[in-house]
Amino acid sequence: MRLDGIDRTIIAHLTEDARRSYADIARDVNLSPPAVKRRVDRLRAGGAIAGFSTSVNHAALGWNLEVLLLCYCGPLRATTRDALAEILSREPEVLEAWNVGGEADVIVRARLRDAADLERFLLKLYGDGIVEHTKTNIVLSRLVERRG
Incomplete structure (x- = not known):
């Protein structure tokens, strides 16, 4: 276009x-x-505009903790990748998830209420046996944010 x-x-x-x-x-x-x-x-x-959205202040709604989880899954085959994608898509806390090349296998961006909510979320991830371990990065502040 x-x-x-x-x-x-x-x-x-x-x-x-x-x-x-x-x-x-x-x-x-x-x-x-x-x-x-x-x-x-x-x-x-023509697909140049995919849709319209609302920008929400999540902290005002009680979602105070944003994290980037580096997930390590062992051998990540198509079937386990698809299974993990299905698990993550069911979790309302998950904003985005990427299958990546590099140190981790998958990176998950999630928004949670607090540390207890994060712990519950991590235990759920480990419970399916696909994710072997994670590294959690807590977002302290946004330096740049672009929409669209």
């Missing part, structure tokens, strides 16, 4: 604030609101 400067500006505005009105965006790109809507529809149909 080819994007011009106006498309990129529209995407930047929606990445910053997905609720920004077409009229507001139209003023910035010198188009009419219906023309902006047509472009957004085309960008969605």
Whole structure:
């Protein structure tokens, strides 16, 4: 899909604030609101915009602990990788998980309420026998965060 400067500006505005009105965006790109809507529809149909989301303050909801878990699984075959993906997908605390090359086999980003919640989560991971051990990295603060 080819994007011009106006498309990129529209995407930047929606990445910053997905609720920004077409009229507001139209003023910035010198188009009419219906023309902006047509472009957004085309960008969605072409896959450049996958969807719209809400940014949530998780700490305000009691989810105070964010971790990156380096998981070591022994020989990670396709069947065990798929089984681990299924286990992780059922856990609401898991935000993202990646099969990686390097020191660990899998990296999991999770958000939990507290240390007791983390301990419960780790015991559940070990209970399936796929994850042999982990290294836990606690996120202290975000240095850079990009959306979109």
